[in-house]
Amino acid sequence: MTKPIIQFENVSKRFGKVSAVDNVSLTINEGEFFSLLGPSGCGKTTLLRMLAGFEMPTEGRVMIDGKDMSTTAPNLRPVNMVFQSYAVFPHMTVLDNVAYGLKMDGVPGDERRRRAEEALELVKLGGFGPRKPDQMSGGQRQRVALARALVKKPRVLLLDEPLSALDAKLRDQMRTELTTLQEKVGITFIMVTHDQDEALAMATRCAVMNRGLLQQVASPSDLYEFPNSRFVADFIGSVNMFEGTLDVDEPDHAIINTKDVGPIYLDHGVTGATGTTVWAAVRPEKIEMHKRTDKPPKVEDAPEGYNVIAGVVKHLVYLGSETIFEVEINGGSLVKVVRPNLTRWDQEDFTWDEKVWLSFHACSPAVLLS
Amino acid sequence: MEQSWRQAKGLFFTLLSAPLFWLVIFFVAPLSIVWLYSFGENQGLVDVAFTGTWSNYGKIFKGLRWLDFSDALYVNLFLKSFWFAGLTTFICLVLGFPVALAITFAPERWKPWLLLMVMLPFWTNLLVRTYALIAVLRTKGFVNMGLESVHNGINSVSGGALGAFDPLPLLNNNFAVVFGLVFVNLPFMILPLYSALDRLDRSLLEASLDLGAGHVRTMFNVVVPMAGAGIASGILITFIPALGSYLTPDMLGGPESQMIANVIESQFKRANNWPFGAALSFILVYLTFIAIALQGVFQARSQARSQGGRA
Structure with missing residues (x-):
């Protein structure tokens, strides 16, 4: 029933002498809303970037859909990412931004346009296509980034601190929207966050990391009620x-x-x-x-x-x-x-x-x- | 500190007076005199009369016919200068872009050293560098000597199959001028390109890769349009000095590779025709202004385009 879609097998990543990720083994199943949680510098972002293909593991294997993709280039992986800074191309219109990935895949013009407009509709930005990114608010630009990644129908969507740049009210709204969106599109979401509330509220399962090591992988309620170490007990909620x-x-x-x-x-x-x-x-x-x-x-x-x-x-x-x-x-x-x-x-x-x-x-x- | 100049007029004009004085004495005044000369006529050997004539400008465009420059000697000179400067700028762009890109993506601690290597020739006197180039390019220069030893080596192995060595004509021709101009102007291209590329948000490149574009397509879809302003200013500050180059064509060029600055010089000196030299100078100044204006327009447009990313 639960089919693994991502497998980290004894993955380590060292930058010079610094060990960013230390012998991590982790399986993420299809359809999960998975969260990588930990303080800054714990290696969660490096783990995500290894999935996207921006970093190669020093040791171990990264499997996507059962295939070893440890050294596959980012543009050849069936995953897409929503960047923390959104990384919306400022010199293109919103529609061109969303259609960019389809264009790279050689999808013909008419279909490209139709699918891009559908994706904008999905993130409630219907009709914003002709605008330039500098005419949009931060929250809207994030939706553009979301539509741009989702339009390619990736096997896995990677979200790097998706709510950190939003103000409190928008953050609460985006929280629910992201979870409903995930249920609607049925794509596996993997989210990196340092905010434990965010992880508990959104994820179906969380991995808590500290200093490159995986501390505990569990559902939000298990993390809160049955922590396996002082670090997890202290990091999740107060204790x-x-x-x-x-x-x-x-x-x-x-x-x-x-x-x-x-x-x-x-x-x-x-x-x-x-x-x-x-x-x-x-x-x-x-x-x-x-x-x-x-x-x-x-x-x-x-x-x-x-x-x-x-x-x-x-x-x-x-x-x-x-x-x-x-x-x-x-x-x-x-x-x-x-x-x-x-x-x-x-x-x-x-x-x-x-x-x-x-x-x-x-x-x-x-x-x-x- | 935040006060407007209106609130401290005394201080403002005191501070302004020194650069203003400098500009007036060393820039505005001599340029005005040259400008007046361009409307003058030679009277005898040393005197110039300001007669308000347009004949000097007329002489520049003499022989010019619609779409036919063949008889217009000076227009041809300008065109050749444009061609040399344009070719130089193009080669600098093609060579400089990969270098700037490499420095941008080099490890952080290497960057100052790589930039230093770009700037180092820049700190050496132009004359010294040009003489060094002559030593490299001349018939008995390092390039030809190197080629000759390879040539002789092959000959000695193959029993003289290549025949006698014929040195490459590398000096005193158009090639030498463009080579020298590229050598001199390359840092002017690399530095603005580097500063534009270094400011580029890396996550934009990653986003492009992530969305399925390879490195080449990312380069043309994201890097080049985003670095547009840097490319434009690199082109401008390479093109303008190259257009007005004097020393490089003078020392490396042959009789056929005179650029406009060399002609201006000869008008002021050997030909002793200051009014005509002045007119030529001012045409060059006007062309430079046009280039700067074009770049300004381009930059304003590209800035309006890319503002969103940084806001």
Whole structure:
């Protein structure tokens, strides 16, 4: 059912002594909206440029549609790219820009014109054909770049930071438009981005990269809820990280002894030797906040006294839909808590310097071994 | 600092006075005198009378008939100068474009050195370079000596199959003039081309490749139109000095390869006909103005075309 369309086989790319991509193996399937995600300089753009043919791998193979295309010239590959700067030819009209690729393929004039106009229609730029790129806004020029790439009906469409140059409102709009467009044309999209929100919102699957290494390949929700390393947990969303040693590791529960928040009780076993250093990562919205009464609250899926922390509210950021609290706990470190404002009075529940209890479920922490 | 000159007139005119003085004394005044000469007549050996005559200009176009330049001696001279300068410019463009392209795409740390190599001849005195060219091109020059040794080598192996060596006529002819002009003017072509190509957005080239064009088609569909302004200014600043060249045709050319500047010189000196020399000079100046105007029009059009990419 899922047919691989792109395969990176042990691909490395070195620029001089710098390793931009380090032994990456990755399979992308037909019809996916795949996202390469990572901080700048992590190698995601190099990976994309190797797909487009602008860079050749130093080692390994790049397979497109089952064929080794590691050294194939860009103009002979069944992929097209939307550039970060759009790269719309300023000396041609919009229509000529879109028809350029067809012209290079030797498509006759009438058909070229018809297909180019269809592609412009597809990106909602019908009737803009005779204009010059300098008469169009940044968002419109990006649509021209999109139409220009899609008109060739590529096997894979490559998008290099497609939303980074747009203003916030346009970005949200383009996000939905790109996903609907992808469903409509059914072409595999591969998008490079440094913006985790963008990746989570648009992609069906993401690869997180750091320093040339592939960290994790998973669906957006798996990346968020089941990160495999501190880097991924930290890069995707925000997180509270508690370092500790694995004290108890049974099939049905485990206990991590942390310096900051005492013992953390988990409702599942951990694949790790007891005594090793591990990290418990808890997302801010998975921490509950209670008024400080004499008796600490009891977490329903953990024994009495576990997963409960005493603290004092230090900072408070009201964001309308939710409020972010930073709570100082024993030892002085800050724990981030996000609380949705379910009623119009919720924001008044807690205030600065208020003493609180924090608690989280035994199933909430993600245990990270590295 | 942002104030208009109107708000600081004193400062403005103080700063302006020095270059203005320079321009008036060394440019406007002598040019005006020459311009007046061009409407004058020789009176005796040394005196020139400003009679307001057009006869000097008339002499230039004497013998000119519609579509027939054969009898118009001076028009022919201008045409030959145009031909030499045009051919020089064309050869410089053909040679300079690949060089500029190569420097543009060379690794960043090599670029200053490659540019230095382009400019280096430029920093040597023209006379020295021209004498060096004579040493290369003359009958007993380096080229002919090299060819002769190859020739003799083949002869000694094959037992004299090629016969006696006949040196190539490389000096004192039209070839030598164009060769010399290309040699002198090539940096003027390469530098503006390089600066235009270096500013070109690389992603445009990648986009063209990505959309299925090979390197050659990318060159003609994207690089050349985008570098149009640079090409135009390269052509202009090669063509104008080449058109007015004096030293190169004088030293490398033969009797048949005189350019307009050589004739102007001989009018002022040997022929002692300043008014006619002045008229010839001014025709050259007017032609230069026309070339600059044409380039200005071209540049304005190409700028209007390519503005979108940078906005």
